[in-house]
Structures are given as C-alpha cells and as structure tokens.
Amino acid sequence: MSQNNNKIIEQINFGEGHRMTPQRRFVYEVLMGSIDHPTATEVFIRVKDKMDSISLATVYNCLDALVGVGVVRQVNVDREPSRYCGNLEPHAHFHCETCASVMDVDLKEGADPSNSVKLPRGAKVEKFELAVRGQCPECVRLKNKK
Amino acid sequence: MSQNNNKIIEQINFGEGHRMTPQRRFVYEVLMGSIDHPTATEVFIRVKDKMDSISLATVYNCLDALVGVGVVRQVNVDREPSRYCGNLEPHAHFHCETCASVMDVDLKEGADPSNSVKLPRGAKVEKFELAVRGQCPECVRLKNKK
DNA sequence: TTTTTATCAAGAACTATTCTAAATAATAAT
DNA sequence: ATTATTATTTAGAATAGTTCTTGATAAAAA
Ligand SMILES: [Mn+2]
Ligand SMILES: [Mn+2]
Ligand SMILES: [Zn+2]
Ligand SMILES: [Zn+2]
Numbered sequence: 001m002s003q004n005n006n007k008i009i010e011q012i013n014f015g016e017g018h019r020m021t022p023q024r025r026f027v028y029e030v031l032m033g034s035i036d037h038p039t040a041t042e043v044f045i046r047v048k049d050k051m052d053s054i055s056l057a058t059v060y061n062c063l064d065a066l067v068g069v070g071v072v073r074q075v076n077v078d079r080e081p082s083r084y085c086g087n088l089e090p091h092a093h094f095h096c097e098t099c100a101s102v103m104d105v106d107l108k109e110g111a112d113p114s115n116s117v118k119l120p121r122g123a124k125v126e127k128f129e130l131a132v133r134g135q136c137p138e139c140v141r142l143k144n145k146k
Numbered sequence: 147m148s149q150n151n152n153k154i155i156e157q158i159n160f161g162e163g164h165r166m167t168p169q170r171r172f173v174y175e176v177l178m179g180s181i182d183h184p185t186a187t188e189v190f191i192r193v194k195d196k197m198d199s200i201s202l203a204t205v206y207n208c209l210d211a212l213v214g215v216g217v218v219r220q221v222n223v224d225r226e227p228s229r230y231c232g233n234l235e236p237h238a239h240f241h242c243e244t245c246a247s248v249m250d251v252d253l254k255e256g257a258d259p260s261n262s263v264k265l266p267r268g269a270k271v272e273k274f275e276l277a278v279r280g281q282c283p284e285c286v287r288l289k290n291k292k
Numbered sequence: 293t294t295t296t297t298a299t300c301a302a303g304a305a306c307t308a309t310t311c312t313a314a315a316t317a318a319t320a321a322t
Numbered sequence: 323a324t325t326a327t328t329a330t331t332t333a334g335a336a337t338a339g340t341t342c343t344t345g346a347t348a349a350a351a352a
Contacts, residue, residue: 133275
C-alpha cells in the first residue's frame with residue numbers, strides 16, 4: 001500500500017448490480033502496491049502469487065471494471081501494452097526511452113498543461129494526457145559513468 | 147498540399163542506400179494533403195486511388211520509412227490504430243470523444259508543456275506528447291441544438 | 293430453497309501490425 | 323550493355339495484445 005489515493009477497498013462502488021470480488025480486490029491491491037505502472041500481464045503475474053486460480057482474462061475484466069469506476073487509470077505508451085496506474089492525482093508520465101520505465105511526474109502547483117495550447121474555440125475540454133520522454137536519471141547516470 | 151511543412155518531395159533524404167520510390171511519394175503526398183490524421187488503412191485507401199497496385203504492407207513500410215527520417219509523425223490515441231500526421235511544427239492534439247476526430251492544436255507562443263511538470267532531477271527530456279480530450283466545437287454545437 | 297444475476301475461467305476469435313519469402317526494380321560493378 | 327548487388331514491393335502467414343464466447347461458479351434476491 002505505498003500510494004496515497006487508495007480508497008478503503010470495501011468502499012469502492014461499482015454501481016448498481018455490480019460486486020466487489022476477491023479477484024477485483026487482489027488486482028486493486030497489486031496496483032496500489034505498485035508505482036511502476038504494470039501491464040495486465042504483469043498484474044496477472046503479481047496477483048497469481050496470491051491467488052493461483054485467477055486467469056488473465058479475469059485480470060483484464062477487473063482492470064476494465066476498476067478503470068470504469070475511476071479508481072485506476074489506464075496509461076498508454078505508443079503501441080506498447082497498456083499499463084495501469086493507481087495514482088488518481090492529476091499527473092503526467094515520464095517515459096524513459098532507454099530502460100522503458102514509466103514514472104509519475106507531478107504537476108507544478110497550479111499548472112495546467114492544457115493552458116499551453118490554443119484550443120479550438122468552442123471546444124469543451126474534459127481532460128489531458130501529458131507524456132514526457134527522454135532518459136530517466138538512472139539511465140543518464142549510467143551513461144555518464146562509462 | 148494543404149500543409150506548410152511539406153518538403154520538396156524529391157529532397158527527402160532517406161539516408162545512405164535508401165530510395166525515394168513512387169509508393170513512398172504517394173504516401174507522403176496523401177499525408178501532406180490531409181489534416182485529419184488518417185490511419186494506415188485510410189492512407190492505403192487514399193493511395194490506392196492513385197496507384198491501384200499498392201499493398202497495405204507497403205503503406206506500413208512507407209509510413210515507417212517516412213516516420214524514420216522524421217518527415218511524418220505517428221500519433222497514437224489510446225489503443226486505436228496509429229494515425230499519421232504531416233505537421234512537423236511542435237503541436238498538441240485534440241481528441242473528440244464524441245466523433246473520434248483528431249485535430250492539431252498549436253502551442254501558445256513560447257509555451258512548453260513540459261515546463262508545467264516537476265521533472266525528476268537529472269532526467270533528460272527529449273520530447274513531449276500532449277493530448278487534450280473532450281468535445282470538438284462541432285459536436286458541442288450539435289449537442290446544444292437538440 | 294429456488295431463481296436470478298453477476299462474475300469467472302479457458303480458450304477461441306479478433307485486429308493492428310510485423311514478418312517471411314519470392315518477385316521486381318533500381319543501382320553499382322564489370 | 324551485361325551482370326551482380328541491394329533495396330523495395332507484394333501477398334500472405336505469423337504475432338501479440340486484447341476482446342469475445344460459453345459453460346461453470348458464486349453471490350444476491352425472491
Ligand atoms: Mn501514473
Ligand atoms: Mn498532428
Ligand atoms: Zn531509464
Ligand atoms: Zn467531435
């Protein structure tokens with residue numbers, strides 16, 4: 001449970017006629033305990049440790065359900081497999097082009113990236129996605145060393 | 147040829163041992179004549195009009211080649227098929243969640259979206275991708291009408 | 293209980309994209 | 323010019339992430 005946003009799991013409201021299940025709980029717990037934006041397959045592997053019977057299809061279903069109720073975010077990096085993020089604060093992502101890691105980056109206080117853009121007049125903005133790409137500090141350090 | 151960035155086609159330099167071909171020229175021309183960010187299949191359909199013999203695999207090859215030399219940009223929207231953009235100016239994209247259109251949005255003068263973010267110290271930024279999502283002006287208008 | 297509804301699991305199906313291999317075309321070497 | 327080399331094209335097969343289908347299981351409602 002290394003993240004701040006984690007709702008008391010029992011309280012997640014899936015809506016009329018939808019249920020909290022052990023599978024959904026495990027998937028959610030794995031995400032709340034990760035900061036590395038795992039893919040569905042990675043989540044599957046991590047959950048399987050706790051619940052050997054779970055299937056990959058179910059992990060996809062659970063992730064969809066959690067994304068659907070808004071307690072988890074789906075993060076796409078080019079054409080690579082989708083990654084999942086338990087951090088609900090507005091934030092951007094830094095993609096390291098060397099080690100392929102994906103990390104959260106907070107917004108500067110009060111900053112709104114969609115303000116840096118000339119929006120088409122009359123458009124209604126719902127949200128933004130900002131990805132910054134380059135080399136993560138560790139990869140920069142490694143490169144400088146050799 | 148409705149875009150500004152279009153290099154004189156003959157001058158595109160594919161690098162040592164690479165060639166400009168009719169297929170690559172047609173693909174490039176279609177992109178320079180489009181502002182709607184077509185997918186590979188859409189490019190294929192549009193080129194086929196001019197060159198019936200072209201194959202989809204070749205369109206993918208040509209798009210890769212053009213992206214590789216940097217005269218065309220690949221734009222990804224969630225898990226949907228890649229789209230291609232002939233506008234080389236730094237710009238962001240507005241995705242309409244109603245009609246699924248993708249349009250260019252210019253940056254405000256001097257604005258750099260990656261400035262709105264607290265980068266990890268020591269990271270080296272190479273580029274950014276900013277997507278703004280919501281409803282395009284036309285879809286807003288249509289909705290207000292009814 | 294019995295009935296209804298939601299979820300799960302396994303595997304089949306789907307689809308955007310990449311790969312393979314043979315044919316063609318352009319370039320370079322003779 | 324002829325020949326040899328290399329790049330490109332093409333059609334179709336293969337790949338991989340994801341979604342769909344279906345029968346089994348489990349929870350909730352009656
Ligand atoms: Mn994140
Ligand atoms: Mn564009
Ligand atoms: Zn890195
Ligand atoms: Zn629209």
